Amino acid sequence: MKPFADLLERLLYTTGRNAKIALLADYFAHRPDPERGYALAAIAGALDFPGAKPAMLRELAAARTDPELFALSYDFVGDLAETIALLWPPAARAAPPGLPDLVAALRAAPRAEIPALIEAWLDASDVSTRIALIKLITGGLRVGAALRLAKLALARQFAVEADEIEEVWHGLEPPYTALFDWLEGRAPRPAPGAAPVFRPPMLAHPIEAADLATLDWSAHRAEWKWDGIRVQLVSTPGGSRLYSRGAEDISAAFPEIVAAMDFHAVLDGELLVIRDGAVAPFADLQQRLNRKSVPAKLRAAYPVGVRLYDMLFEGETDLRGLPFDARRARLEAWFASTSPASMDLSELIPFAAAADLAALRAGARDAAIEGLMLKRADSPYLAGRPKGHWWKWKRDPLSLDCVLMYAQRGHGKRSSYYSDYTFGVWTAEGALVPVGKAYSGYTDAELQRLDRWIRAHTVASYGPVREVEKAIVLEVGFDAAQRSTRHKSGIALRFPRILRIRDDKPAAEADTLETARLLLPS
Amino acid sequence: MPPHPETWLHPRPEGLHCVPGDFFIDPTRAVDRAVITHGHADHARPGHRHVLASAETLAIMRVRMGEARAGAVQQAAAPGEIVRVNGVGISLVPAGHVLGSCQVVLDYEGSRAVISGDYKRRRDPTCAPFVPVACDVFVTEATFGLPVFCHPDAASEIAKLLHSMTIFPARAHLVGAYGLGKAQRLIALLREAGYESPIYLHGALQKLCDLYQALGVSLGDLRPATVADKDALKGAIVLAPPSAVADRWARRLDDPVIAIASGWMRVRQRAKASGVELPLVISDHADWDELLATVEDVAAPEIWVTHGAEAALLRQLSLMGRRGRALSLIGYGDEAEQE
Numbered sequence: 002m003k004p005f006a007d008l009l010e011r012l013l014y015t016t017g018r019n020a021k022i023a024l025l026a027d028y029f030a031h032r033p034d035p036e037r038g039y040a041l042a043a044i045a046g047a048l049d050f051p052g053a054k055p056a057m058l059r060e061l062a063a064a065r066t067d068p069e070l071f072a073l074s075y076d077f078v079g080d081l082a083e084t085i086a087l088l089w090p091p092a093a094r095a096a097p098p099g100l101p102d103l104v105a106a107l108r109a110a111p112r113a114e115i116p117a118l119i120e121a122w123l124d125a126s127d128v129s130t131r132i133a134l135i136k137l138i139t140g141g142l143r144v145g146a147a148l149r150l151a152k153l154a155l156a157r158q159f160a161v162e163a164d165e166i167e168e169v170w171h172g173l174e175p176p177y178t179a180l181f182d183w184l185e186g187r188a189p190r191p192a193p194g195a196a197p198v199f200r201p202p203m204l205a206h207p208i209e210a211a212d213l214a215t216l217d218w219s220a221h222r223a224e225w226k227w228d229g230i231r232v233q234l235v236s237t238p239g240g241s242r243l244y245s246r247g248a249e250d251i252s253a254a255f256p257e258i259v260a261a262m263d264f265h266a267v268l269d270g271e272l273l274v275i276r277d278g279a280v281a282p283f284a285d286l287q288q289r290l291n292r293k294s295v296p297a298k299l300r301a302a303y304p305v306g307v308r309l310y311d312m313l314f315e316g317e318t319d320l321r322g323l324p325f326d327a328r329r330a331r332l333e334a335w336f337a338s339t340s341p342a343s344m345d346l347s348e349l350i351p352f353a354a355a356a357d358l359a360a361l362r363a364g365a366r367d368a369a370i371e372g373l374m375l376k377r378a379d380s381p382y383l384a385g386r387p388k389g390h391w392w393k394w395k396r397d398p399l400s401l402d403c404v405l406m407y408a409q410r411g412h413g414k415r416s417s418y419y420s421d422y423t424f425g426v427w428t429a430e431g432a433l434v435p436v437g438k439a440y441s442g443y444t445d446a447e448l449q450r451l452d453r454w455i456r457a458h459t460v461a462s463y464g465p466v467r468e469v470e471k472a473i474v475l476e477v478g479f480d481a482a483q484r485s486t487r488h489k490s491g492i493a494l495r496f497p498r499i500l501r502i503r504d505d506k507p508a509a510e511a512d513t514l515e516t517a518r519l520l521l522p523s
Numbered sequence: 524m525p526p527h528p529e530t531w532l533h534p535r536p537e538g539l540h541c542v543p544g545d546f547f548i549d550p551t552r553a554v555d556r557a558v559i560t561h562g563h564a565d566h567a568r569p570g571h572r573h574v575l576a577s578a579e580t581l582a583i584m585r586v587r588m589g590e591a592r593a594g595a596v597q598q599a600a601a602p603g604e605i606v607r608v609n610g611v612g613i614s615l616v617p618a619g620h621v622l623g624s625c626q627v628v629l630d631y632e633g634s635r636a637v638i639s640g641d642y643k644r645r646r647d648p649t650c651a652p653f654v655p656v657a658c659d660v661f662v663t664e665a666t667f668g669l670p671v672f673c674h675p676d677a678a679s680e681i682a683k684l685l686h687s688m689t690i691f692p693a694r695a696h697l698v699g700a701y702g703l704g705k706a707q708r709l710i711a712l713l714r715e716a717g718y719e720s721p722i723y724l725h726g727a728l729q730k731l732c733d734l735y736q737a738l739g740v741s742l743g744d745l746r747p748a749t750v751a752d753k754d755a756l757k758g759a760i761v762l763a764p765p766s767a768v769a770d771r772w773a774r775r776l777d778d779p780v781i782a783i784a785s786g787w788m789r790v791r792q793r794a795k796a797s798g799v800e801l802p803l804v805i806s807d808h809a810d811w812d813e814l815l816a817t818v819e820d821v822a823a824p825e826i827w828v829t830h831g832a833e834a835a836l837l838r839q840l841s842l843m844g845r846r847g848r849a850l851s852l853i854g855y856g857d858e859a860e861q862e
Contacts, residue, residue, distance in 0.1 A: 070838055417790055
């Protein structure tokens with residue numbers, strides 16, 4: 002367990018992508034089977050220990066600490082595993098279990114014996130091993146980006162293409178002995194076969210002013226950029242799956258889509274809540290995300306559909322090498338003959354000149370439209386984010402000058418700083434009413450400055466929340482304003498982020514609720 | 524019956540005020556009479572008329588703010604000396620925080636309050652160790668007043684730094700360390716660990732290191748990083764204030780290993796947020812266990828908390844059956860943030 006914990010610790014403090022890949026490659030090159038396979042599984046989130054949940058670890062920690070001290074510590078540290086690891090009494094002797102032994106023991110133990118098992122391991126570990134241990138058994142290591150890096154590390158270490166690994170990935174099981182056997186030349190490549198595996202999607206670059214000036218508009222196609230979640234539909238004789246763009250299998254949350262996949266193809270599209278042909282705001286789709294099962298009532302209230310962008314496979318035929326126009330023609334013909342339920346085609350927007358699109362983009366008031374997509378007519382379907390093929394041209398953000406009202410400590414990389422800000426605007430009666438909460442957009446220096454200011458200007462505390470003097474004006478950017486019955490102001494902001502601190506503006510001159518309401522869709 | 528300290532010791536916007544003696548302890552703005560615990564900028568402010576402090580603290584104040592601003596009248600209290608002001612006995616007792624740092628012991632009509640200033644209980648080769656003094660009220664800091672803060676042995680953190688230098692022998696190790704106390708303690712600990720090579724300093728650290736050496740703390744071969752040959756810095760230790768580590772100043776070094784020596788490095792995401800590759804958990808403030816041990820050692824029935832994470836400490840005091848009170852003094856902790 003210790004070498005794996007060391008790897009995680011070094012990854013944490015390493016900033017460069019290449020350096021991280023080098024650390025992972027070194028680990029996979031030097032650690033034995035099946036340890037490295039279980040490490041890969043942990044990073045992939047493929048290890049599930051139903052008997053070990055965060056609540057159980059909390060209980061173990063609670064038995065050894067005062068609940069109030071635990072709560073205050075957790076509020077500061079911002080990470081449950083780290084809080085427990087730091088509060089746990091120091092180890093008398095460090096002898097943590099090996100990773101394969103740990104997996105075997107957890108799988109073999111009756112549920113009632115698991116707490117004692119974990120307790121003994123924590124007692125025999127140092128702080129970094131305790132953190133790794135807790136994250137491992139509660140599934141807290143799963144990070145999509147880290148899995149991609151791990152695959153790139155394997156590709157580099159064993160001199161294969163990352164996409165070759167990606168294509169066989171979903172047919173493999175921990176501890177991935179078949180994968181390592183192939184990578185080290187002891188066995189042939191595992192067959193992707195008929196399994197409904199995920200293919201790395203093609204992503205777009207944000208378009209910059211310089212690109213706009215030089216773009217050959219006649220060689221591009223335009224589509225709306227919808228504000229849903231990007232999905233891949235994979236249906237083969239081996240089964241049907243719905244994947245998020247990060248390769249997560251989200252089939253269980255959207256059974257009606259999977260049921261509609263009575264064909265053999267791999268499609269790229271946007272998952273949206275659609276009512277009577279109109280796309281609902283993202284907030285509606287959020288009601289359906291992150292679920293293991295969906296009650297019928299919820300399905301009826303938030304009906305989902307997929308707006309199709311592209312086609313990667315038709316039956317067994319790989320279309321990814323074809324130009325965009327050719328794939329689009331195949332997609333349209335296929336759609337016409339198949340007419341699948343719960344799906345429609347993303348419309349190609351006709352335009353004659355760049356100015357037409359600029360006007361459309363500026364005029365798009367639909368909250369579900371994020372902007373435009375520009376795709377080169379001759380682009381093959383390429384994995385990753387290749388430069389110069391697809392562009393996203395987002396709408397300019399809306400903004401409001403708001404007054405900072407409440408602050409809370411953040412989690413993850415902003416832990417221990419007051420980084421989550423609730424801000425408001427003035428009502429006609431001269432009171433402040435909250436319109437949103439943001440925890441991004443500022444620089445590190447601004448974060449530290451706000452953190453210090455908040456601690457020195459707190460007027461009241463409500464548990465972890467601090468109410469501050471109403472003196473700081475924040476320029477808040479957001480993609481859209483939506484009506485909301487959950488907020489007292491009647492307004493909810495989409496993707497709010499702090500654009501800057503308005504030191505030049507006194508709080509009394511911040512925006513009013515009346516101004517904010519003008520930004521709502523009519 | 525002796526008067527309870529809350530009748531003669533009051534928190535005021537300027538800081539803690541001793542009413543019968545009419546002086547402030549570590550006032551945050553200029554006052555007529557000040558007693559200063561130690562030389563950090565948030566405790567020792569310029570412009571007081573009369574300043575009482577240890578001889579070392581006065582020397583540090585003169586170096587940092589100039590003779591004129593370190594107090595029109597500067598009075599040094601010798602160890603063991605009792606200074607009487609209007610019926611209040613004042614004596615200074617080592618706090619173990621940085622060179623010259625002292626607790627302020629106040630005796631008034633048979634009642635005693637001890638104001639700790641900042642302190643630690645760990646060994647520090649650059650200053651006298653903390654001496655617990657029994658009292659009726661103990662006024663403590665709580666910079667690291669959460670049970671997650673348990674500083675490891677400083678020698679093991681120094682070993683981590685020296686080990687990293689063997690892994691990356693061609694890279695400079697740039698260590699961010701607070702300029703008064705932390706930097707000198709790091710140097711002294713490195714020397715104790717057998718590191719004899721020259722250590723290179725950011726300009727802001729030079730004067731205080733010179734003063735430490737002049738006051739008898741030997742720090743070995745120190746050289747300015749600014750004028751050093753770039754190649755000499757490869758594989759060397761370079762010390763700079765934490766603020767310079769993230770700044771343009773650090774760009775003079777070719778691919779340095781960034782380290783920061785601070786108690787905050789205990790929390791990983793916080794360490795990561797400060798951009799370090801090598802966090803060193805070395806602190807000049809008491810950790811949780813040291814705070815609790817000190818509360819036991821001074822045997823005070825009542826504890827006042829000046830600044831830091833007071834909520835957790837107050838909770839713990841109530842579990843221990845002690846009376847706790849948060850003074851919520853504003854203006855301290857700028858140094859603690861960097862510490």
